[in-house]
Each structure stands twice: as C-alpha cells, then as structure tokens.
Amino acid sequence: MTRRWPSAVLAGGLFLFAGLPLLLLLGRAARSQEVAWVAAWTSPDAARALGGTLLTSLGAALFAFLVGVPLALLLVRTDLALKRPLKATFTLPAAIPPFILGMGWVSLANPKAGLLNLALGAGLFDIYGALGIAFVLGSAGLPLVFLATTAALSRIDSSLEEAARISGASPARALLTVSLPLALPAALSGAALTFLFAASAFGVPYLLGVTATPPTPTLTTRIYSEVLMGAGGLERAAVLSVELLVLAGAVLLLSRWLTRKGEVRLSSGKGLSLRPMPLGPWRAPLTTLAVVLALVLVVLPLLAVALTSVQPVWGQLEGLTTKHWGAVLANPRTISAAGRSVVLAFSAALLVTALGLAVASTRRRWLELLAGAPYAVPGTVLALSLLIAFSRDIRFIAFERVAFVLAVGNTLWMLLIAYTVKHLAFGARNASDALAQVDPSLAEAARIFGASRARAFVDATLPQLRGALGAAFLITFLVCMTELTLSVLLIPTGADVLGTLLFELQSYADPGAAAVIACAFVLLLLAAQATQAWLTRKAAR
Amino acid sequence: MRFFLALLALTLCACRIETAAPGGAGPSASGRPAGEVWIYTSMYRSVIDALEPGLQEALPGVTLRWFQAGSEKVTAKLEAELAAGGSPCDVLVTSDPFLYERFKQEGRLLRYVSPNGLRTPSGLSDLDGHYAAVRLSTMVLVHRAGTPPPSSFEALTNPAFRGEVALGDPLTSGTAFTWAVLLDAKYGPSYFTSLRENGARVAGGNAAVLQKVEGGEAKVGVLLLENALAAKAKGSPIEIAWPRDGAVLIPGYAAILSTARNPEAAKAVVDALLSPKLQAIIATPGDMHAVDPRVPGPRDILSLSDLVGRSQPWGADVLQRGLTEGARVKSDFSKAFSQ
C-alpha cells in the first residue's frame, strides 16, 4: 500500500499557495537588473539589520524559553495555587497584537514619561532598543513556548517523577532531571517558533527600534522601508526576505537536531495518571512569583492599554473618558468586522490544525520545512507575493468551452489562504512533536481489530494528540483574530476585519479607539474562559 | 509525476467554472460613465465617508469601490498587482507626490486635465496634465502647550530643544521623507547630523510623533497639520507653530492609471474631487487645505494663498530632486542617526 498520494496532494497544495507565490516574488528578484544581490546581503546596512534581527529574535526566544518552561512545569506538574487563572493569563498575550502590547510598554517604560519611570524614578527603564524589542516580543511569544510545553508535560505519567523521588531526588530535582528533559523537544520547538515570530515581526521592532539611539534596525524594518519606499523595492525586499527564509530554515533544522535525541514515546496508552507534585513550603513563594510574573508580563501592559482606551489624549491622565468605548462599540463596522474575524480565524485555525496534522503524519521532513517556511516570511512580503500570484483571475480553458477560473483575488478566500499559510507552522510543529511521542502500537492495535487506517488514526492516535492540536488551534485562532499585516493588504473592499480596523484606528491618530478593540477582545476571551470554567464546575457537581 | 497531477487537481478544485466564451460586460461606450470604478486612496476613512455621497451624486449609476490603507501600503499593493499583470485600480489618490512623478515617467498615467482644476495654484499640479493636486497636507511644527515654541525647523538644532524633538522616520513614512528631501535641499545633510547631536528622537510615522509629544516624551515635533488640528480638537495639549524657514507642502495628487478599465468614470471621479462641493469637504471635516482658493482653510487657520506664502516653494524641481536624490537623503539621514 502506497502512502505517497497524501504527501503529493499536500505538497501540491503547499506549493500552490505558499511556494509558488514566494517563487514568483523571487523570480522577479532574480530577473531584476537593478538589484545587486551582493550589496543587499553584505552592505553595512544589511549587516546591521541582520545583526539586529539575530539579537532581538534570539533574545525573545531565550526570554520566552526561560520564563515559559519553568511556568509550564509549575502549572502542570505541581500543586501551585491559582493554576487556572494563571494558565489563562499566560495564554492571553497570544490574543493581543504584539504592536498593541508594544504600545502598552511604551506608555509604561519610555525613558522620559513612562508611567513606571514616573512612579519609580525617572530613567530606570528604557523600552527602546534591542533589549526592549526582545523583551516585548519575548513576552508576546511566551504562549508559543508555554502552550507547547504544557501540552508535552501533560502527557508525562506521574510515576516517572515519583520513581525519581523514591530514588532520592527532591521535587525540584525530579522536575529538572525527569520531566524537563521529556518536555524539552516541545519547549525547544516553541522557542524556535518564538524566534521565527520575532524575526518576522514588524510592528514592535518598528515602534521600539526606530526611536532608539542609535536605532536598532532589523531585517523586517529594512524590508518595510525597501518595499514601501521607492522604486524597485519589491525586488530588493524579496532578496532580503531570502535572508529571513535561510535563517528560518537554519533555526528549524537546528531545533530538530537539538531535539532528535530527546524524542521518545511517552504515552503507552494506559490511562495516564497526573498527580501534581506537592511543593510543600515552596508553594506560597512560588505562587507569589508566578503571580508577580503574570502581573508584570501580561496584566501591567494590558492595564496600560486599558488606560489608553479611557484617556482623552495619549498620555493624559486627567479627565478620563469612555468616549472611545462608546464610539467603537456603537459602530456597526466594529460588529461586522468582529463577526468576519471570528469566521475567518476559526476556519484558519481549523485548517492549520488539520493540515498541520496531515503534514506531520506524512513524517516527511522536507514537507514540514515547507510548511514552516512561510511563518518566517514577514507578513508584508507574504501578502505581496500572494497578490502577485493571485490578484488576477487565472483561467484555464478546456475543450474551448469550459473555463476554470481561479479567482481568489479581492475575496475573503485570499485572506483565509494567507492566514492558513502563514500559521501552518503552528499546526505542523505541534502535531509532529506530539506524533513523535505517541506509541504507534495503539494505532496498530486498532488496525488489528479491523479499523481502517483512517479510523485507527481517529480512534487511537488522535485522542493522544488532543492537547497539542488544541494548543495549535487556540493559538492560531487568537493570532488570526487580530492579525494586522496580512489583513491590511489582502482585505477585499468593504469587508473589514478586526485587524484592519485596529490598523486604521492605530495609525490615524486614534490609539484610544484601537486600545478599546484590544481591551474588548481580551475581555471577551476572559468571559469565555470564565463561562467555560463555570460550566465545567456545574457539570462536575 | 504524482506531485504535478495533485497540483493540477488541486488547482482545478479551487476554480470556479465558467463558459469560455468572451464576455460582453464592461463600461458602456456611450457618454455617461457606468460600471464600477476602483479608487485606491490613503485618505482617512472618515474623509471617504464624507466624500462618498457627493461622489455618488456626481456619478449616478457607477459603483464606487475603495481600497484604503496608508500611502505606502497602497503603493505596495498597486505595484504588486501591476507586477502580476493588472490592477483593478482606476484612480489613485494618495499622499506620496514622488510616486506620481515616477509613474508619469514610466508612462503609467493617463493624461487628463480637469476643468475644475484650473484654479489650483500653479506648480502644485503636473503641467503636462498627468496628475492633479486635490488636497494639500502640510508639515508644520508642534509643541506642548506652555513650552516655548520653536521658530523654525532650523531652530530644532538649538540647545534649547536638546532631547526634546520628535521626528517622523523618512525611511518608513512618506510625509517624513518629503520633509527630509526639502530640508536637505535647504540646509544640506549636516542638518540631520545636527539634529542627531541635539538628541532628536525618531518615531515611526505621524501618529507616533504625535504620541511622543502628547505623552510627554518630547516637547516639540514635526507633524502633519491635519493630525495636529484633529488632535487639538480632541483636547490634546499641543500648539501649532509655523516655521519661519517655511512649512513643507505635500500635495495630495489624484491620477488616472493608463491601465484603467473605466477611464470615463475615472475622469468623472477626478472632476468631482475638484468640484467646490467636495473641495469644501477636504477642508471640513478633512482638516486639509483644498486646492480651490475659494474654500477657506481648515478650521479657518490659513487661507490657501497664505499657506502657499508660508511654505517652501513646491514644483517640478522638488519632485525631480526627490526622485534623483531620495535614496541619498535617506542614506544620509540613516547614517546621521546611526552614529
């Protein structure tokens, strides 16, 4: 029985919607006479941009890893207090456009008038510059590490830790020497995703990098200034994007290589028992620490954004007002845009999860790399390449009478394609990490009992992957709800989504209104989570 | 082989099926504009909403389609579509003047002189009729209320404003770029170095400059007049200062693409934009200057002729300079601020 057809179909789809557009863009770059490839790669400007990208992205990945992994350990494997609210809080940054998070930090920690600096003594914090970018992107990327590690940790049977305890390991030691190594592949791939997220981010490096002295250029800000400013920019931007693609490939391969040895099967299928490890005297201090982290990394910038939403004017603390709230929420465009965003984000998350799973279950590494590549392409470049590929109707005429018309340009389909292609990496990475740790004997057992390959997968393997796939779905949904870069360029006329609305409000001198949308979205999420918690508790009773 | 079969099958699956017979749709050839017309613009949504009824009135039977985003993004989308072999865009109404001159030189614009544009002060519109100014934005100085106002752009290099100046980034903001081209022409690249040495801070676009001044990160900023007026109206603690060395005019052009699918309707759009009725909307609520001298300035601050008098001269030479020297200006600016 051959299994090459599914791979071929997936590869075809990926090629059509991700590879082809990027190749077209590169083709233009290659043909273009004006573009001096060598200069684009080796000029001092390009070198500084590459340095900036490496510094900020590595910093962000490191930060997300160092904060996210211990948090996941504490929240999954121990009897830390307040687990539910903490877990919800650390997932939240995924729902906030990083740009908005950056705005929050600007108002908190700009050197001259930042609220923290005013409160604690001027000049204590300076959010501008490489460190600030790494910090903000790292806290925005935190859910990528946190959710992936959480999913992996919940698949580890407690007896593995208990065996270590009996062998003479303290709780901390058992966590560090047994659970941590087992969750490391997932954690590292979360960190790799954070790196890619940071390397392809534009809003935050722009907001915090341009203002720094000296400015911190990154590849994306450079690409932006090339694309948007001046002739031949598209080609030069394409050349610079190649740099990002190479970087992305290297990071994905590196994370694969690092985790190769650690990939072991975890679930034997036997109902696994999760007994939280008692922290004893450490419970109170560690809970406090986690709460402080949640406050500083998530709640504080959100409060700053919330404050922005009630300020009559940016930075003015007197005469707080709800006029922005009224204006935004009463606007019928907000409602219709929110509806459209929900449908698009939900569909994209579903597609990302399903396709990611399909890609991962072919177990072909080149396919995984292909699926992960678009995530590293800056949104602007990806959107432009999709425009180049699909903005015209493409007609294939058969038998002279029937025309097949590929007409996705200027429709919401284009946005769905873009969202899915861009975030496919979430689905593929999460699914492949989880699949690598599922015991194939479960599916084999189901097949012996007469289940078809598909049925065996659904009945035996899928339940094991639920956590990882759920994480992929959640994060894609949250990110797509407020996605900004792709949306602005690909939106069809007359059909706003939340992202374009945010962009419009943000860039046209009404950050207050943009803050309202971000706050409203976070409030809705919290309400949804609270309802879910309430329903589970009611069902349990 | 499998791969290509799969690719073909997928592509066909994604398709809609039509008859291959050539279609007969399109704008009617008989006089009155019909069909649909696509306008790509960087004007604010609120301005579009205000303009739309008047436009619709002037173009009965035409469906108006808008793509609205920042100037730079509109250009990027348009160029990507043109690269793909065609854009639906008929009329382009953005605020990057140099783009229009470049498009003209590349032969991408249709010549059309609107009879409604004859009152436009000379030098603002293209003398060959490829593009016409429909609105004027102006880069001015703003300062926090209660702080001493700067007298000129040059004064920003004075120690009195050390560490208190916020500028737009010419590398990523079109209006900041225009400002930089004109200041470079006036004072040379050393102007940027002096700004840097005086601790000026670069922000992204106009919104970011405004935030820095509003939020107290800077006392003085270089900002678009329309943003300053709107902010003041909202209660922002800022004041406008007219630079003695001349504010920087940035004409907002309208042009018809040579590839326009509905040139008749496109011409009617340009006519309508230059009509007194819609020109009045440019000023109120648009907060920009109309190019029709009969329309008073926004919020009655300066008439069109006063504005032109207080601004650095605009003309074909400025446009040419932007195209030839633009890359060097950006590089000088970036070098000055990377020290």
Added chain:
Amino acid sequence: MASVELADVHKAYGATQVVKGVSLSIATGELVALLGPSGCGKTTTLRMVAGLERVDRGLISIDGQEVDGPRGSVPPERRGLGMVFQSYAVWPNRTVAENVAYPLQLKRVAKPEIERRVAEALGWVRLSTLGARLPQQLSGGQLQRVAIARALVANPKVLLLDEPLSNLDAALREELRGEIAALRARLGTTMIFVTHDQHEALALADRVAVMNRGVIEQIDRPDVVYREPATPYVATFVGGANQLDGAVDGGQFVVGEVRFALPPGTTAAEGPATLVVRPEDLHLGGDGPALPLSARLFLGSATEYRFLLGDRVLRAVGPPQEGATPSSRWPVRLARVRLYPRAR
C-alpha cells in the same frame, strides 16, 4: 534493611475514605504482600509508606523512625526506599544503565563505583548486555527488570513493589516471580508487595495481608490465610472458595431446599451461617444431594466440575470421575468446611 510500622493509618480523597485504620508491622527482612481487589486501598497504603501520599491520621515509621504522622512527614527522597511501579516508570530518554545509575548519582557516589554497582545490579536482573539500550527497544519484562535493578541498586531500606507483574504475560510473570524470590533470598531486603493476584501473594510473601474496603481483614502466613481464612471474604478471595449462605440445622447445612451433611467433627451453633468450602474439599459421589452438573474443565493435574445450586455455581476440583458429563446430576459431599455464624 529496616522494619516498617503502620499504626491506625487513615486516608481519604475528598469524601471517599480509602484507607480506614490500617495497622501493620513488618519485621526487618520480611516480605509482606498486600492482597486485595482494585480499590481496596492497598496501593494507597503502599504510596503512603513511600511518602508519595500523606496520611490523614495515624503513624508510619521506618526503622523505628517516624516518617509520617501528626508531627509532619519525611519526603520520599529522604526515606531511603526503592520502588517498582506497575507502569515500570522507566525514564524513556535515558539508557538502561543511566536509569539504574540515577539513584547513585543523586547520592554522589563516585563514578567508578557507580559503574561497578550498576553492572552488579544489571547482573542481578540478567540485563548485563543491555546497558546501552534505550527503553523503547526493550520488552515489557525487560523494562520491569530495569525498574527492579534501579530500585535495588542503592541498597534501599525497604523495597516497595506496586503490582510489578500485572502488566506482563503469564509466562513472564512466572519467570519474574521466581527472580524476585531469588533476589530476595540473596539480598534479604525488606519488601512490601502490592498485588491482586493471590498466587503471587501466596508464593512470594512471608505474610499476606488481605485488604478489603480500606481495612486489613486478615494478616498471617500464607498457609494460615489459605487454610484458616478469618472471614468469608478472605476465604473467597484467597483460594477461590465456594461461599454459601444458609443455616445450620441439626448437623446439616440447609440452602433453600438442599440439605448438606456437615463433615464429622464440625462444631457449629444452630442458626443462620455462611459456609465456605474450597473446591478441592467438595467431593463428588457419596450420599450427598445430587446437583445438576453444568460444566467440566480439564485442568491437567485435576478436573474442575461446576454444579448449579439455585442460581449459584459451586466449583469442585478433584480426580476425574467416570460418567460425570455435563447435564447429568451427581451427588456431592462436603469434606471440610468453615462456618461463620451470621446475624439473623
């Protein structure tokens, strides 16, 4: 090696009382089996000895030292125990040798010494050649051997085994059971062994504690538990005895319409009672009541017969009997019984 003492230990999860006053004292070098069906509290009891659960009430001491009680508890890592889990709990990302070396590394034993002792422990469980393998390359029996080696390598005071054989197939179970017995004879370690399999318990243990619903119903030598079960429950659970509720009436035991003659020498008070008879003590033939025979199972050394008594099945094991075929009626006789009076 050490003794273990449990005094009136209680444990509840929420409202469910899982262990209700277990007292047990285990001498140095002794092997005690906790035997009972799932949910009887045996695993919880073991986990409390290990320190993986706290006691709600009562005391646990190891080697005379209190490790859990009202005055606080000693964490598992400082109790100096070894434990073998039902799920093996062999760390999948470490090789066999690394798994076994772990407890020694934690004790900061010198490297050459670790190597020596790991090799020795792997020798005990006959895995000397597999030290470099990863767990996913091993079979279930081999994994459990790794777990045993890991539990023993650091000379634990007490070795705790939680259903160590129940995930294995019958042949492996036999084999490993023999190895555990041999290891014990060699090392003399105190062991607590949790199982639901009476054969395992009877074969391995010095003493068997039969648990039911959170209490120990009987604790004694295996032969005593087998021959003189303290309660009908123990009799039924250990040895699979037949249990009949009826009444003693003039030297006979009456169940419904059927009257059995009690074997001579049985002393029993008149009145309601529960009668327990082992399959090997229920003999075919003689002058007992004839019961319908529902099935005959050939066991090799003996044959099992199943009789119907009302809606109950009575099992008898003995030498094969000519002509005793299913659906015939055969007389049965009680050769030896235990009677437990019942409240009216």
